[in-house]
Amino acid sequence: xxxxxxxxxxxxxxxxxxxxxxxxxxxxxxxxxxxxxxxxxxxxxxxxxxxxxxxxxxxxxxxxxxxxxxxxxxxxxxxxxxxxxxxxxxxxxxxxxxxxxxxxxxxxxxxxxxxxxxxxxxxxxxxxxxxxxxxxxxxxxxxxxxxxxxxxxxxxxxxxxxxxxxxxxxxxxxxxxxxxxxxxxxxxxxxxxxxxxxxxxxxxxxxxxxxxxxxxxxxxxxxxxxxxxxxxxxxxxxxxxxxxxxxxxxxxxxxxxxxxxxxxxxxxxxxxxxxxxxxxxxxxxxxxxxxxxxxxxxxxxxxxxxxxxxxxxxxxxxxxxxxxxxxxxx
Amino acid sequence: xxxxxxxxxxxxxxxxxxxxxxxxxxxxxxxxxxxxxxxxxxxxxxxxxxxxxxxxxxxxxxxxxxxxxxxxxxxxxxxxxxxxxxxxxxxxxxxxxxxxxxxxxxxxxxxxxxxxxxxxxxxxxxxxxxxxxxxxxxxxxxxxxxxxxxxxxxxxxxxxxxxxxxxxxxxxxxxxxxxxxxxxxxxxxxxxxxxxxxxxxxxxxxxxxxxxxxxxxxxxxxxxxxxxxxxxxxxxxxxxxxxxxxxxxxxxxxxxxxxxxxxxxxxxxxxxxxxxxxxxxxxxxxxxxxxxxxxxxxxxxxxxxxxxxxxxxxxxxxxxxxxxxxxxxxxxxxxxxxxxx
Numbered sequence: 001x002x003x004x005x006x007x008x009x010x011x012x013x014x015x016x017x018x019x020x021x022x023x024x025x026x027x028x029x030x031x032x033x034x035x036x037x038x039x040x041x042x043x044x045x046x047x048x049x050x051x052x053x054x055x056x057x058x059x060x061x062x063x064x065x066x067x068x069x070x071x072x073x074x075x076x077x078x079x080x081x082x083x084x085x086x087x088x089x090x091x092x093x094x095x096x097x098x099x100x101x102x103x104x105x106x107x108x109x110x111x112x113x114x115x116x117x118x119x120x121x122x123x124x125x126x127x128x129x130x131x132x133x134x135x136x137x138x139x140x141x142x143x144x145x146x147x148x149x150x151x152x153x154x155x156x157x158x159x160x161x162x163x164x165x166x167x168x169x170x171x172x173x174x175x176x177x178x179x180x181x182x183x184x185x186x187x188x189x190x191x192x193x194x195x196x197x198x199x200x201x202x203x204x205x206x207x208x209x210x211x212x213x214x215x216x217x218x219x220x221x222x223x224x225x226x227x228x229x230x231x232x233x234x235x236x237x238x239x240x241x242x243x244x245x246x247x248x249x250x251x252x253x254x255x256x257x258x259x260x261x262x263x264x265x266x267x268x269x270x271x272x273x274x275x276x277x278x279x280x281x282x283x284x285x286x287x288x289x290x291x292x293x294x295x296x297x298x299x300x301x302x303x304x305x306x307x308x309x310x311x312x313x314x315x316x317x318x319x320x321x322x323x324x325x326x327x328x329x330x
Numbered sequence: 331x332x333x334x335x336x337x338x339x340x341x342x343x344x345x346x347x348x349x350x351x352x353x354x355x356x357x358x359x360x361x362x363x364x365x366x367x368x369x370x371x372x373x374x375x376x377x378x379x380x381x382x383x384x385x386x387x388x389x390x391x392x393x394x395x396x397x398x399x400x401x402x403x404x405x406x407x408x409x410x411x412x413x414x415x416x417x418x419x420x421x422x423x424x425x426x427x428x429x430x431x432x433x434x435x436x437x438x439x440x441x442x443x444x445x446x447x448x449x450x451x452x453x454x455x456x457x458x459x460x461x462x463x464x465x466x467x468x469x470x471x472x473x474x475x476x477x478x479x480x481x482x483x484x485x486x487x488x489x490x491x492x493x494x495x496x497x498x499x500x501x502x503x504x505x506x507x508x509x510x511x512x513x514x515x516x517x518x519x520x521x522x523x524x525x526x527x528x529x530x531x532x533x534x535x536x537x538x539x540x541x542x543x544x545x546x547x548x549x550x551x552x553x554x555x556x557x558x559x560x561x562x563x564x565x566x567x568x569x570x571x572x573x574x575x576x577x578x579x580x581x582x583x584x585x586x587x588x589x590x591x592x593x594x595x596x597x598x599x600x601x602x603x604x605x606x607x608x609x610x611x612x613x614x615x616x617x618x619x620x621x622x623x624x625x626x627x628x629x630x631x632x633x634x635x636x637x638x639x640x641x642x643x644x645x646x647x648x649x650x651x652x653x654x655x656x657x658x659x660x661x662x663x664x665x666x667x668x669x670x671x
Contacts, residue, residue, distance in 0.1 A: 053517040054488075160606050161374075190373035191544055195588035195602035202599070217517060220547075224590035224600065247592065261522035263547030264593050265586070267570045269667035270551045277526060278519045281487050 007041040008179055008211050009065065014038050014074035014084075016057075016064045020286065033285050034060040036235035037074070039312075042179075047205065047212040049226030049243065051219055051258070055282050057235040058215045059103075062181045065213070066098055067091060078179070096126050099172035103184035105164035109156040115142070115167055116152030122174040141170040146200065162193035166200070173204070181213045186221060198225055219262050223247055228318065231255050234293040235285055237312075241319040251321045253298050254278075292324065300325055334401075335506055335538045336385070337361040341398035343377075343384045350611045354380040356562035357398070362506070362555075367532060367539045369549030369570070371585070372559035375607050378542045379428075381559070382508045385540075386425055387415050403505065421451040424499035428511040430491035434483040440467070440494050441479035444501055451502045466497040470527060489520035496527060503535055510542045525552060546585060550574060555643070558582050561608050561618025563634075568644035577662055578638075578646040580623045586663035593667045601663075617649070625650060625658055 017031040035057045042048040050058045063069050065076050071084040083094050099122075102108035109118055120138050123129045129137050139149040145166040156164060165185060172180055182201065186194040198221065204210060216222045222229060223243045230240045231254065239252040250256045257278040264270045280297050283289055292310050295301040302324070310322040343355040355377040362368050370378045383389050385400055387407065400407050402423065407415070427433040435443060444463040448454055454462065460479065467475035470493040483491055492512060499507055509528065513521035529552055532539055543549060549556055549570065556573045558566045558581065566579040577583050584603040605622040608614050614621070620630040629649055638651035649655055 053519060162606065191546070191585060192373055192588050192603035193606075195600040196604070199600055199602060219518065220590045220592040223592060258519060259592075261518040262592055263521075263525070263545065263551050264667065265546040265550045265574065265589055265591070266593070266665070266667045267550045267574055269593060270547075275522065277522055279523075281489060281520070 006044050008044045008079055009042045009213075010075075010077040011041070011061075011065065012039050012075040012077070014061070014064060014076060015072045016060050016069055017072045030286050033235050033288060035064060036285075036288070038232075038235075038237045039074075040230055040237065040240060042211060042213060044178075044211055045205075045209055046227040047214050047225055049222040049229040050213060050215045050232060051217060051222050051229060052232035053217065053258075053282055055234075055285065056232045057285070058217075058232050059183055061232070062100070062183050062213060062215050066100055066181055067094070068100075092126065096175045097177050098179045098181070099175065099177040100181045100183060101165075101168050101172050101185045104188050105161050105168055106188070108168055109164055111156050114153055114155055115147075115159075118156070118167060119152075119170045119174055122171060126175055128175065137174070141173055144173065144204070145170045160193075161189050162196060165189060165197055169197075169200070169204075173208070176208075177210070179211045179213070181215070183215045184217070185214075187216065187218060194221065201225065219258060231258065234282060234288050236293060236322070238294065238323070239319075239321045240312075242317070245317065245319050249319075251315065251319070251326070252294075252323050253300055253325070254294050257297075292322075333364045334361050335364045335366075335403060336540075337399075337401040338381075338385070339399040339401070341381070341384060341400065342396040343380050343389065343393060344396050346392040346394070347611075353610050353613055354393070354562055355384065356610075356613060358559070358562075358564045360557050360564065360567060362538055362540065364505075364538055365532070365536050366555060367541060367553045369553035369556045370540060370542045370559060371544065371546060371549055371556060373544055373607060375610070376559040377562040377610075378559050379510055382425065382510050382540065382542055385508065386419060386423060387412075388419075388425075417451070420447050420499075420504075421502045422504055423506045423508065424502070424504040426492070426495050426499050426507065426509040426512045429515055430488055430495055431515070433495060434491055436483050439480050439482055440486065441481075444479075444494070444498050447498055447501050462501065463497075466501045467494070469500070469531075470494070470497045471523070472497075488516055489523060492516060492520075492524055493527065496524070496531070500531060500535065500537070504537060506538045506540070508540045508542070511544070512541070513548060514543070514545070521548070528552065546574075546589060558585070561613060562610055563618060563647065565619065565648075566644075566646040568640070568646075572640070572644040575664055575666065576640075576644070577664065578640055578644070578651060579619075579648050580625050580650070580660070581619045582646075583660065583663040584622075586665075587661070591665055591667070594665055601661075617647070625660065627655070 015037055016035040017033050019028040020030040022029045052058050075082050076084045116138050119141050120134055123134050138152055186197050214225055226243045229243050229246050230237045233254050239255045250259055257276045260275040289296050291307050292305040295305040304324045310324045312320045312322045313326055314320050339359050340357050341355055342357050345352040372378045384395055395408055441463045444466055445459040448459040448462050464475045464479050472478050472493055513524050553570050556570050557564055560581050565581045587601040603622050608618050616631040616634050620626045635647050635649045637645045637647050639645050
């Protein structure tokens with residue numbers, strides 16, 4: 001396949017199960033299937049959005065790809081190297097190229113370290129710079145994210161949420177990575193600050209040629225920043241498409257429902273549009289429904305959905321969907 | 331004219347901390363008619379939650395209402411004693427809090443927590459109260475309420491807990507419901523369910539609602555009237571059409587510009603509001619938005635502007651609306667979606 005050539009990361013049949021332990025002997029009785037057999041490619045320089053409700057496994061996907069969790073099964077191929085079974089000590093060169101920005105800027109910065117040390121820590125760990133060079137690099141990074149060098153000697157509690165998220169971004173940029181996983185980087189921020197951070201992420205991507213995996217539940221922001229979007233439900237990817245295509249032509253019933261649930265800041269439009277309210281909640285990933293996992297909430301579900309798990313079908317133009325309804329249409 | 335249920339006049343609320351007086355709310359006024367749904371929009375620190383706590387008189391030390399009046403059904407409640415408030419709170423004014431994970435008591439069952447309100451305010455027997463609690467759970471759309479009534483909060487998911495909160499708040503059929511960011515902690519699909527529920531309940535019970543949120547999308551859907559707060563002051567007030575289609579304050583415009591629009595199929599760069607909100611220990615002398623306002627003039631930092639009435643329901647606090655201000659070309663941020671009739 002030619003397409004694979006410029007893919008920076010390839011995920012193949014990735015699974016991540018968490019054991020549920022019970023009893024005195026802590027026997028593993030069941031598994032939470034947080035990520036259950038997903039595959040996708042992310043191309044160099046693009047932003048790949050991952051959306052879904054809480055508990056659908058989007059954060060676990062991000063953390064498994066970066067090997068914060070061990071892979072249960074499947075492959076993660078980063079730039080030609082399979083990292084899914086690599087030993088921790090061999091991972092360090094990979095970690096230099098892949099970084100993460102976390103959701104909660106209040107919990108992800110060590111409150112006992114100065115901002116300079118937080119941003120400089122990756123440099124120390126990977127022995128990239130020391131002494132004066134390290135200092136210069138820290139100032140440069142702070143400037144890149146719109147802070148000044150006076151901020152280096154301060155502590156995280158002196159900063160607002162938006163500024164803290166900038167510090168988190170500076171830390172991720174410290175090792176000069178190629179690929180950054182943004183795990184809900186803006187959901188803890190105010191609306192007026194969200195736009196600042198999103199614009200900055202876009203600028204950095206252009207300047208430094210970064211590739212992003214952007215995880216979020218806010219679909220309007222994801223569509224704004226992403227080139228392609230994958231929709232996850234209960235550990236599985238149900239639809240992948242270019243972001244324009246996904247919004248213009250959502251095909252999976254779950255994608256449709258998600259899109260129609262987003263409130264639109266326009267009174268006339270929001271009063272007129274028809275919305276598909278999704279009843280109920282996400283079933284437990286310990287015992288996901290057999291067949292199509294979405295069938296319990298899907299109003300189009302029919303007999304086949306109960307028995308057979310739908311496979312991904314290509315609708316052309318990079319648009320793939322996993323739904324039995326497509327077989328019925330002629 | 332319809333009956334005024336709530337009137338807030340020049341309310342000032344401060345927190346006396348060891349760093350100094352934090353003037354969280356610095357003189358706001360608004361009124362709410364019966365059956366109306368009002369939205370209060372603003373970012374964190376704008377004073378919107380403190381406003382709601384002031385109305386409920388739930389401020390805790392070191393916060394207190396400094397001055398101003400709050401009339402609820404014509405009665406001033408600022409000077410009411412806590413004992414009197416106990417009969418109003420939960421009965422006539424009820425509140426839904428932001429975080430459904432922490433606002434329910436984990437050691438009592440959901441049923442107990444709904445029954446507590448019913449027994450306290452309506453004096454029903456325990457058995458009757460339980461029946462009513464089951465009815466309320468059914469009303470807010472909890473499946474098999476007969477069994478669910480004896481569940482503990484940890485057995486409920488986030489969306490269900492928020493529904494249970496709504497059941498508690500609505501069990502005495504309050505005249506006024508204050509919902510403080512009721513959907514912020516929830517997924518969009520669950521948010522959609524909760525908003526629909528609030529709309530239904532409003533129609534069924536004719537409750538007046540104050541909806542506090544930072545999400546303009548949420549207020550566009552169900553509010554008839556919107557108040558935009560910033561730095562402890564009301565920047566602009568109007569009907570939802572005024573605010574979305576004819577904003578007059580640069581802050582409102584900034585908010586409209588900084589959110590991506592899903593329905594318009596365009597992918598333009600977002601225009602953020604630069605800078606951060608003011609420090610309310612030393613609030614700026616003039617308009618609080620001066621430091622972040624792209625149209626700020628000299629006078630803005632010196633004197634706070636007065637309200638300019640644009641029409642009957644629409645007013646804004648900005649020097650640009652003054653007769654002598656220069657006529658500036660502004661990008662209002664208004665984008666209108668296409669409505670198929």
